[in-house]
Amino acid sequence: MDRELLKGHLPVLILGVLREKPLHGYAICREIQSRGASELKLKEGTLYPLLYRLERRGHIKSFWETAPSGKQRKAYKITKSGIKMIESHKTEWKILTSLFSTFLGEGWVKQ
Amino acid sequence: MDRELLKGHLPVLILGVLREKPLHGYAICREIQSRGASELKLKEGTLYPLLYRLERRGHIKSFWETAPSGKQRKAYKITKSGIKMIESHKTEWKILTSLFSTFLGEGWVKQ
């Protein structure tokens, strides 16, 4: 999948994962990898900065958890603002969809 | 509409306009403006470089036409490659849609 097309959408996909349960970065990476299959590969170097941005903006909150190995690792939990962001992204998505309908015809979205 | 979300999609919207009929840059601008309503404002400084890119990649072809005023102006026509690009973008769109379904649930796209 063309990387440009993900711009702006990617964070919401992450939020979608975190909405189910809190996860630490590396686990998010694997989760995305396994679900997104070949369509969506996400290297750590892409994910982590993205997580920092999301936290800086208040959409997720990090906390420390103890791995089975005893090692500390940083995990992330979605916030109310994050949930709200998912919702408002849905609105944006509809706008985008309607733009495509307008410029490329009904057939674009349906079927 | 959040500008990030348009990345990669914008050129296809332009191609959608040009698929109907050839237009010169400024006219494309007005066309987009009038159809895209408030959701999509497009300054010349954004449009023209975009047109150059599209031409460089062979998706549109420019030619000179004479305005009613007698002035020469550059107009653009979509190419076969451009049409093909619209089609393949539709595929990408479906992938994106399915990613959202996967990560945010069925309800994302429908309704």
Next chain:
DNA sequence: TTAACATATATTGTGTAACATAATATGATG
């Protein structure tokens, strides 16, 4: 057992490309 290696986890730096914004230029027109 120790050395080598792999895996889990996180960080950081650098590059690319799209799009935004704004400034500028020119001819036409009222």
Next chain:
DNA sequence: CATCATATTATGTTACACAATATATGTTAA
């Protein structure tokens, strides 16, 4: 002259890709 139609160019912001690095732990092979 002011405004409109039309095009160009320069500069900035930001996301995301990619690659390199760091460290702790767990596993395998000599």
